[in-house]
Amino acid sequence: MSTTAVSKGAGSKFTPHEIMGLSGNEAAAEALKQVNPDVAAVFPITPQTELMHKFAEYVANGAVDTELINVESEHSAMSATVGASAAGARAVTATSANGLALMWEIVAIASSLRLPIVMPVVNRAISGPLNIHCDHSDTMGCRDLGWIQLYSEDSQEAYDNMIQAFRIAEDKSVMLPVMVTFDGFIISHTMERVEIIADDGVVRKFVGEYKPENYLLNAQHPVTYGPLDLPDWLFEHKRQEVQGFLNAPEVIKKVGREYGQITGRSYDLLENYRMDDAELAVVALGSTAGTAKAAIDELRDEGVKAGLVKIRCFRPFPGKELCATLGRCKAVSVMDRSFSFGLEGGPVFNEIRGAAYGAGLKVPMVSHIYGIGGRDINVTQIRGIFEGLKKLASGGRIETVENYVGLRE
Amino acid sequence: MAEVKKVKGWRDVAIGGLVEPGTSEQYNTGSWRTYRPVWHADRCIHCLQCWAFCPDSSIVVKDEKFSGFDYYHCKGCGLCAKMCPVKGEKAITMILETEAAKAEKK
Numbered sequence: 357m358s359t360t361a362v363s364k365g366a367g368s369k370f371t372p373h374e375i376m377g378l379s380g381n382e383a384a385a386e387a388l389k390q391v392n393p394d395v396a397a398v399f400p401i402t403p404q405t406e407l408m409h410k411f412a413e414y415v416a417n418g419a420v421d422t423e424l425i426n427v428e429s430e431h432s433a434m435s436a437t438v439g440a441s442a443a444g445a446r447a448v449t450a451t452s453a454n455g456l457a458l459m460w461e462i463v464a465i466a467s468s469l470r471l472p473i474v475m476p477v478v479n480r481a482i483s484g485p486l487n488i489h490c491d492h493s494d495t496m497g498c499r500d501l502g503w504i505q506l507y508s509e510d511s512q513e514a515y516d517n518m519i520q521a522f523r524i525a526e527d528k529s530v531m532l533p534v535m536v537t538f539d540g541f542i543i544s545h546t547m548e549r550v551e552i553i554a555d556d557g558v559v560r561k562f563v564g565e566y567k568p569e570n571y572l573l574n575a576q577h578p579v580t581y582g583p584l585d586l587p588d589w590l591f592e593h594k595r596q597e598v599q600g601f602l603n604a605p606e607v608i609k610k611v612g613r614e615y616g617q618i619t620g621r622s623y624d625l626l627e628n629y630r631m632d633d634a635e636l637a638v639v640a641l642g643s644t645a646g647t648a649k650a651a652i653d654e655l656r657d658e659g660v661k662a663g664l665v666k667i668r669c670f671r672p673f674p675g676k677e678l679c680a681t682l683g684r685c686k687a688v689s690v691m692d693r694s695f696s697f698g699l700e701g702g703p704v705f706n707e708i709r710g711a712a713y714g715a716g717l718k719v720p721m722v723s724h725i726y727g728i729g730g731r732d733i734n735v736t737q738i739r740g741i742f743e744g745l746k747k748l749a750s751g752g753r754i755e756t757v758e759n760y761v762g763l764r765e
Numbered sequence: 766m767a768e769v770k771k772v773k774g775w776r777d778v779a780i781g782g783l784v785e786p787g788t789s790e791q792y793n794t795g796s797w798r799t800y801r802p803v804w805h806a807d808r809c810i811h812c813l814q815c816w817a818f819c820p821d822s823s824i825v826v827k828d829e830k831f832s833g834f835d836y837y838h839c840k841g842c843g844l845c846a847k848m849c850p851v852k853g854e855k856a857i858t859m860i861l862e863t864e865a866a867k868a869e870k871k
Contacts, residue, residue: 468782469781469783470781470783531780531781570785577785579779579784580783580784581781589782590782591775593775593782595775596775
């Protein structure tokens with residue numbers, strides 16, 4: 357791995373960075389190293405394994421002070437993380453697919469106890485039949501469990517999102533756990549050029565010292581976490597959780613702006629790519645956003661007014677922001693990398709269509725499901741989606757709401 | 766004696782179901798009572814056996830003398846009446862809550 361410390365041009369206002377060749381897993385581990393959390397509970401699962409493997413090296417080498425706990429399952433991993441976080445530690449774990457499924461019970465407990473845990477989830481298809489490759493069925497499946505979800509387009513975003521996640525989770529007006537997701541193998545195991553903040557101190561200052569308000573190891577102010585919460589209180593506590601999500605968008609945007617002031621890479625809830633005058637748009641999240649940008653560049657060269665809306669923050673769901681952009685289009689496709697069985701169209705599609713109804717949008721909208729179990733998606737296929745949108749934009753009927761890209765008929 | 770408080774809304778309590786110490790003080794366990802302890806001042810010798818045995822700290826003492834019951838928390842177990850050492854008619858007796866309520870109406 358060759359690295360060079362550089363700053364962006366002479367007299368740059370940004371903090372110096374190192375350019376590294378890193379896989380997504382390594383980039384996320386690097387971010388964790390720079391943040392230096394108090395506790396990490398780790399259990400291997402493809403394709404996440406390498407992430408915590410790398411982080412364990414940092415622990416062994418003394419690069420971090422983190423207490424690394426080797427646990428016997430993901431259920432234990434999340435349980436240990438919840439315990440550590442409630443005790444007052446900045447706690448992390450990481451997982452994929454079936455590991456996320458096994459920790460399910462405690463995933464919901466983490467958010468309902470309002471513990472600001474950060475967890476990278478390397479997207480992989482939920483079994484079965486057994487598959488270790490990327491789709492979004494794992495994180496989409498737990499979209500209602502009360503976690504903030506940030507999707508990453510590449511290794512750089514995986515690194516950037518990891519650092520910002522701590523600030524977002526720990527904000528007093530939010531206090532919700534954050535999942536940082538990136539596509540299994542496509543991002544997690546692909547080496548890319550990544551700009552790393554050169555000085556760990558800059559990252560630690562940005563993230564700040566973790567100062568929990570109420571925690572179990574505070575003998576001066578003892579508290580009980582996770583008591584029985586019967587019909588007289590659970591409703592109120594869930595309403596509080598809603599408030600955390602209502603407060604989160606402003607915090608996510610603020611943290612994204614501040615991160616941009618340091619690194620030159622600002623973040624928002626969405627990224628609009630060539631959307632200013634776009635008539636045909638696709639919505640995507642994860643690595644496919646990059647493929648879509650390549651397709652859109654080709655189409656723009658040919659005079660087609662094509663654009664992309666990339667969802668970075670899926671929870672809280674930026675419905676208003678999406679509708680503000682998509683409302684100007686003549687036809688829209690929402691690309692989903694997972695099914696929502698029994699419902700017509702993928703989960704992202706249905707959420708956007710729901711928001712569109714509320715916003716009074718009349719734009720024709722279709723669902724394209726692709727990339728299941730790591731099935732490849734390429735520029736030509738995304739161009740094909742735009743071909744369909746052209747017909748819709750010129751008055752064509754929506755023949756099928758749920759369409760498949762790359763499926764053998 | 767704790768006052769009867771309005772049940773709090775979602776904005777008024779710590780997030781996440783977190784429970785701070787001493788919340789049982791706000792809990793009206795007095796509503797569980799079937800029998801109510803009643804004090805007879807003329808027979809009381811202020812030995813404070815009732816205070817020592819009360820499992821709910823519901824005997825109120827002032828200047829080392831019995832001064833009343835905390836009916837917000839008293840569950841009506843009757844230990845105070847049982848432990849009262851006064852010979853003959855005791856200084857604390859138990860009456861049915863329904864009877865007490867009728868007497869209060871009159």
